[in-house]
Amino acid sequence: MLLKNPTRGLKLPKKEHKEKRALTPDERTAIEKADFTPKQRAFVYLGLYAGLRRGEILALTAKDVDLERRIITVNKNLVIKNTHTELKNSPKTDAGFRDVPIRLPLYEVLAPYVQSLETPLLFPMTNGGYTTASSYTKLWRGISKAIAASAEKNDLSNVDTSTISAHILRHTCATDMFYSGIDLKNTQRILGHSRVETTLDIYTHCAEDETEILSRLDRHDMNLFAHPAGH
Numbered sequence: 001m002l003l004k005n006p007t008r009g010l011k012l013p014k015k016e017h018k019e020k021r022a023l024t025p026d027e028r029t030a031i032e033k034a035d036f037t038p039k040q041r042a043f044v045y046l047g048l049y050a051g052l053r054r055g056e057i058l059a060l061t062a063k064d065v066d067l068e069r070r071i072i073t074v075n076k077n078l079v080i081k082n083t084h085t086e087l088k089n090s091p092k093t094d095a096g097f098r099d100v101p102i103r104l105p106l107y108e109v110l111a112p113y114v115q116s117l118e119t120p121l122l123f124p125m126t127n128g129g130y131t132t133a134s135s136y137t138k139l140w141r142g143i144s145k146a147i148a149a150s151a152e153k154n155d156l157s158n159v160d161t162s163t164i165s166a167h168i169l170r171h172t173c174a175t176d177m178f179y180s181g182i183d184l185k186n187t188q189r190i191l192g193h194s195r196v197e198t199t200l201d202i203y204t205h206c207a208e209d210e211t212e213i214l215s216r217l218d219r220h221d222m223n224l225f226a227h228p229a230g231h
Helices: 025-034 038-048 054-058 104-115 134-153 166-179 185-191 197-205 210-226
Strands: 072-076 078-083 084-088 096-101
Touching: 025 134, 038 054, 038 104, 038 166, 054 078, 054 166, 078 134, 084 210, 096 185, 166 185, 166 197, 185 197
Parallel strands: none
Antiparallel strands: 072 096, 078 084
16 A cells, blocks of 8 residues: 555646647638539538538538528537547537528538438438448548648648648638637627637637738728728
8 A cells, every 4th residue: 555645746747739720821722622522512611611510510401501591500519439429409518509600602512512412411321310430530531632632733732631620620710700800709609619718719819910910900090091080
């Protein structure tokens, strides 16, 4: 028996967090020019232009997509852990229940895809059921290969398919909202963050781009002088 805890006084190393990043311009170009299947492009665009989580995308049904109002209703989540998948009748957080606007690039891909489906699910297996862990691996492997082939074909060097993931697509969507001027609260709502600090962390990360900050301030100042107060 030990008389005292031998680990007492030890300091644990700080947990290293993976650096958040958005797609590079070359990666975005590779994605736009990639020879995706309709299913692959629909998945990628739901992450890139709607900011949905992987499980939220895989859980979508045709009824969740209102093409007339251009709204996606997020109300469930397909959880993939190792080889096990489980459908939860709620998103990752309470804030995950939300309506997400369908941006034009997404609409042009999603509308014909949804209308072509013969099953209620947007991303069904061949048997019509929800995507399994192995099926998702196969889906993402095909997406990754298509991006790599597009990068090679279009001579795009700044492309790292080994680090591109569904979360990177979502983070890029959040970055786009920052640079387009959408306010913090609306971004939090669209992304389904339960804590505003999570959204603020993304915005702070985006704001590290000093060139973009200066450009936005210059545009603001030009508008001030173009429309002085009282005129």
